[in-house]
Amino acid sequence: MPVFSKGDKVEVCSKEEGFLGSYYEATVLSSLNNNTRYKVRYKNLVEEEDQTRPLVEVVWADEVRPMPPPVIVNRADGVFSYLERVDAFDNDGWWAGSITGKQGLKYWVYFETTGDELAYDASRLRNHIEWRDYHWVSFKKRF
The missing domain is CATH 2.30.30.140 (SH3 type barrels.)
Structure with missing residues (x-):
């Protein structure tokens, strides 16, 4: 499993029903639990309560991949x-x-x-x- 660092540009795979297999651009804010999870800020997704703020969430390492070439x-x-x-x-x-x-x-x-x-x-x-x-x-x- 690759290790990502703060500031790395990545894509995050959604595992939610209806969004399965879709990828969203994000920036790594920090790694957690020995790089088994990452805190990311999405480029295009926004918070439900405040749609002017980018969505930030913690995701599992297997949901994160580098940006494509x-x-x-x-x-x-x-x-x-x-x-x-x-x-x-x-x-x-x-x-x-x-x-x-x-x-x-x-x-x-x-x-x-x-x-x-x-x-x-x-x-x-x-x-x-x-x-x-x-x-x-x-x-x-x-x-």
């Missing part, structure tokens, strides 16, 4: 292939899905976790990669 965050050419695995930025986080079609300048993305199929501009999509065994792994197609 910037070179593969967004496709430079904006072109994705049928059934290619992508992450779509929606509801303040990144959600994994597969390209199911293209209509004009928008791509249709199917999300297995929710059963939804939604259209996105290429600027809101990035190549899907997974953090496995302490390194990034690319999965071009799901099926």
